[in-house]
Amino acid sequence: MSQSTARGPLVLGIETSCDETGVGLVRDGVLLADALASSVDEHARYGGVVPEIAARAHLEAMVPTIERALATAGARPADVDAVAVTAGPGLAGALLVGVAAAKAYALALGVPLYGVHHLAAHVAVDTLEHGPLPSPSIALLVSGGHSSLLLVEDLARAPVVSLGATVDDAAGEAYDKVARLLGMPFPGGPPIDRAAREGTATIPFPRGKAGDGTFDFSFSGLKTAVARWVEARRRAGEPVPVADVAASFQEAVVDVLTAKAVAAARAHGVETLVIGGGVAANSRLRALAAQRCEAAGITLRVPRPGLCTDNGAMVAALGALQVEAGTAPSPLDLPASSTLPLGV
Numbered sequence: 001m002s003q004s005t006a007r008g009p010l011v012l013g014i015e016t017s018c019d020e021t022g023v024g025l026v027r028d029g030v031l032l033a034d035a036l037a038s039s040v041d042e043h044a045r046y047g048g049v050v051p052e053i054a055a056r057a058h059l060e061a062m063v064p065t066i067e068r069a070l071a072t073a074g075a076r077p078a079d080v081d082a083v084a085v086t087a088g089p090g091l092a093g094a095l096l097v098g099v100a101a102a103k104a105y106a107l108a109l110g111v112p113l114y115g116v117h118h119l120a121a122h123v124a125v126d127t128l129e130h131g132p133l134p135s136p137s138i139a140l141l142v143s144g145g146h147s148s149l150l151l152v153e154d155l156a157r158a159p160v161v162s163l164g165a166t167v168d169d170a171a172g173e174a175y176d177k178v179a180r181l182l183g184m185p186f187p188g189g190p191p192i193d194r195a196a197r198e199g200t201a202t203i204p205f206p207r208g209k210a211g212d213g214t215f216d217f218s219f220s221g222l223k224t225a226v227a228r229w230v231e232a233r234r235r236a237g238e239p240v241p242v243a244d245v246a247a248s249f250q251e252a253v254v255d256v257l258t259a260k261a262v263a264a265a266r267a268h269g270v271e272t273l274v275i276g277g278g279v280a281a282n283s284r285l286r287a288l289a290a291q292r293c294e295a296a297g298i299t300l301r302v303p304r305p306g307l308c309t310d311n312g313a314m315v316a317a318l319g320a321l322q323v324e325a326g327t328a329p330s331p332l333d334l335p336a337s338s339t340l341p342l343g344v
Contacts, residue, residue, distance in 0.1 A: 009081035009323050010073075012066070012105065013316025016098030017090025017118050018145065019043060019054045021061040023069040024312030025080075026320045031128045033072035034306075034313040037061035044186045048176060049144075055093035062101050069312065080109055082329070084319020087115030088340025090145070095336035103332055112329035114319045117340060118310075120160050122276035123152055124321060125307045125314035134272045134299075138163075140261040142285070143277035143310075144172030144187065147217045147257070149264050150342070152274070155318060156325035160342045163264050164215025171253050172279050174219035178226050178249050182242050192246045193282050199243025201251035203229065210256050215264050222252050254285040262292050274301045276314075281305035 008028040015022035021037040039057035043049045070077065085102030088095055099115070106113035123139045139150040139160075147166040169177070172189060179188025184195070205225050208218035226249050233240050265273055273293055279285060280302055293300040307313060 009320065010075060010079050011082045011084055011316045011320040011323060012069075012080045013312045013314070013319050014066075014083070014085040014098045014102050015121070015310055015312045015315045016058045016062075016094045017086045017088070018094060018310055019049045019057070020310040021058050021065050022310055022312030022315070023065045024314070024316035025069055025073045025075060026128065026313065026316035029127065029131070029320070031313050031317075032075070033069040034311055035065045035069035035072060036311060037065045040187065047180050047186050049091070051091045051093050054091055055097055058094055058097040062097065066101075066105070077105070077109060080105070080111060082112050082114060082319060082323050083109070084114040084116055084315050084322070086118050086121060086315055087330070087334060088337035089118055090338060092336065092338040095338060099334060099336040103334065107332060112323070113332060113334060114322050114327070115330040115334045116315055116318045116322070117160070117342060119146060119148060119150065119342060120155060121314040121318045123150065123160070123274055124155050124318035125311070126274050126276065126301050126303050127321070128313060128317050129303050129307065130301050133274065133301075136268065136270050137272040137274055138261060138265045138268065138270045139274045139276065140257060141277040142171045142257060142275070142279035144176065145170055146277060147171045147219070149215045149261060151264075151268060151270070156321040156327055162342050164217065164260065166217040166219065167209070168218050168220035169223060171217070171219055171257065172277070174223045174253065175279065177223050178246075181227055181230055182240070182245060187278075189279055189282060192250055193284065195243050195246035196250045196284060199241065199245070199247035201247040202244060203248035205229070205248050205252040207252055207256050210259065215260050217256060217260070219253065222249065250282070250284050254282065254288050257285060258289045258292050261289070262296050262298065265298050266296065271297070272299045272301060276303065276308055278309040280308040
């Protein structure tokens, strides 16, 4: 058997749903390259992502990032067997850049195009580190734009089912807003995580929707409670214990996230929990999830932090699974959808 027939397809993945231009290359379940260009510094002064700035940054970074990924993998464009791209959800302008680029490469190279769902891709990236995902599994995805609980049967063949989601602010969004309140930089997740390690979670901030019997989340009330607590201290002329506020806020977030994730697994008789998304890099979320999963007899799978945030590897991983499963490719008039539903 020749080397070319012995190897599986080389899949190029493109991710542009927000402020990260990610390009990944995957073959036979192995990540060969994961190139990233971020525009986060351009958004920092605004305290959040500006869609027009993100789209322009994707335009400027797309070709260099693809070339860097190919060079890292020791591959040429002609070696690519399929192109996968995030078709949604995300920022409309940012998605359009990625989808247009993917169409151009697929057409120029004469290879199939696969439009994938952003959340399903966050689940798929775990297979690059821990192998095939047991069926069924529960996925907890937590980021600046999403806080979702999903039931996953087969990433390549069956629709991912939403069990619950945030009804207002996503967890990552709440982190950003609380960080700004405490004078910390954007994005807020890493500085709050660092500050929390020096503090004690002694402030009884509320746990939104903690006991409502659903798998939905709510973090808007928590964010408001933190703001009011801090403002009351400042009005009274008292110092704000930043580390304790960070620790107490973070504990409220991860307490609800992990409790509902374990409850979802128990309710559906599932023995595997996958955590993904940018907030999955949070040290306290990882620690509490590990503790509660062990107590419940649930296997916990969390990718390394670099694969939790938006990246091209996750798109290439899901695209590769679909190629190998014989899934029909997307048409070249594939639209970019900022509200793309799961299961499409």
